[in-house]
Amino acid sequence: MIPVSFDYQKVKTVDEAIAALSNDNSKILAGGHSLLPAMKLRLSQPSKLVDIAAIASLKGIKEEDGEIVIGAGATHADIAGDKLIKSKLPFFAEGASMIGDVQVRNHGTIGGSLAHADPAADWPALVLAADAAIEVQGSNGKRRIKATDFFTGLFSTSLQDNEIIVAIRIPVPAQGTKTSYQKFSQPASRFAIVGCAVMRFPDGKTNIAFTGVSDNAFRDSNAEAVVSGKVISNDSIAAAAKAAVQSVNILSDHYASEEYRKHLAKVYLKKALQAVA
Amino acid sequence: MSTKITVTVNGAKHIDKVEPRLLLVYYLRDVLKLTGTHVGCDTSSCGACTILVDGKATKSCTMLAVQADKCKITTIEGMATNGELHPLQEGFNQCHGLQCGFCTPGMIMTAADLLKNNKKPSEEQIRAALEGNFCRCTGYHNIVKAVQYAADKMSAPRARKTKKEAAL
């Protein structure tokens, strides 16, 4: 399978990338692990690729002004192995290490995954549960998009055409915050048939996000309301599971029917809540 | 529009002009004639095309040759030194880690990435590391044994040296 011909430009800075994207049909190339397979199938036919893999400022993971800042170009493997992430956002490390396989994790990036917004991708649920902001830069400068405003539908986001995700910013969770990511994987690709991310703060506030279930990842406010501020017990877990995935369009495909997916979502929410109890 | 790339493959520097759409695996196989790297699925799924790019296991069917500019690449052809098999190659031979052999180069390159970071992987860790490499023949057991064989062999000389050092 051979992609349609295209021009290729490797850039060193974000400004250079934004300038290079001026052409309508140009696309950013990060890890290439969603884009290249789509181009090989000719589902995607950009006329130009702007390779951002060499932009040093998109790489690191650090703590800054009360936030954990993950560069958009950090690979899944970078995040899975990072000390700061393991200690302060353990479910990011767990989730990253469950993506695809070693080879995919060595190249695929968090920024690429968020921009691609695959309904079965892991990062969307994780950034939603972590109250993250997606920091993007375009010709009009930088802006922050709340994760809850970012995913707008199947493979769609609120990113503008010439905007690049530069970082993911997560408020440093208070001491004692517990997190869990539980996923039922597609057996070959490891994409989530259902993924459930939970972050529970010391005051009992509980964030719950699902991926794989609907057109895009989402926060489940009905389930959150059941457990937030309350003791996690068998009863409250059962009540949260009952309340979960009520008002969303549930996907159905040859891996899992609508009914089965709905069932799985509840089971994986229970697992995640048990893990943070 | 073709683009000039400079890559070091198995220690040898190559400068070539390539079309941006040329996949790295076809650069290796068709331009450099290194046909040890196989194409199994061409859809990023099977791992047969795995090579090391700057030391990291990479599906070469899912990378453009232009992305590899200035990178160091190791393919299966670069594993043996001076005619002596790499411990992983020896392990696959000794433990019957292959039948048709189609998946073997990819298995070995992924295992090489694992052993670089984990000198004594458990069976579970080996199986997890090889998750992206499919084998249609062996049932995987002997592949796991082959990787364990290599891990043991690669740590052995160091153990001997320590004993020798202790004797001194």
Ligand SMILES: Cc1cc2nc3c(=O)[nH]c(=O)nc-3n(C[C@H](O)[C@H](O)[C@H](O)COP(=O)(O)OP(=O)(O)OC[C@H]3O[C@@H](n4cnc5c(N)ncnc54)[C@H](O)[C@@H]3O)c2cc1C
């Ligand atoms: C075999 C296989 C298994 C996989 N399994 C999983 C899995 O289990 N879970 C999972 O979540 N994912 C999985 N993936 C997808 C993988 O995580 C991809 O790496 C990821 O979705 C895309 O990241 P990338 O860096 O490769 O992006 P690319 O493929 O380079 O780009 C993807 C899209 O995002 C755009 N883009 C990239 N970077 C930016 C940026 N910084 N700003 C704005 N736009 C940008 C590109 O223009 C393109 O449209 C799998 C992929 C493969 C091939």
Ligand code: FES
């Ligand atoms: S040929 Fe590259 S993964 Fe199968």
Ligand code: FES
């Ligand atoms: S030995 Fe035949 S595919 Fe693995």
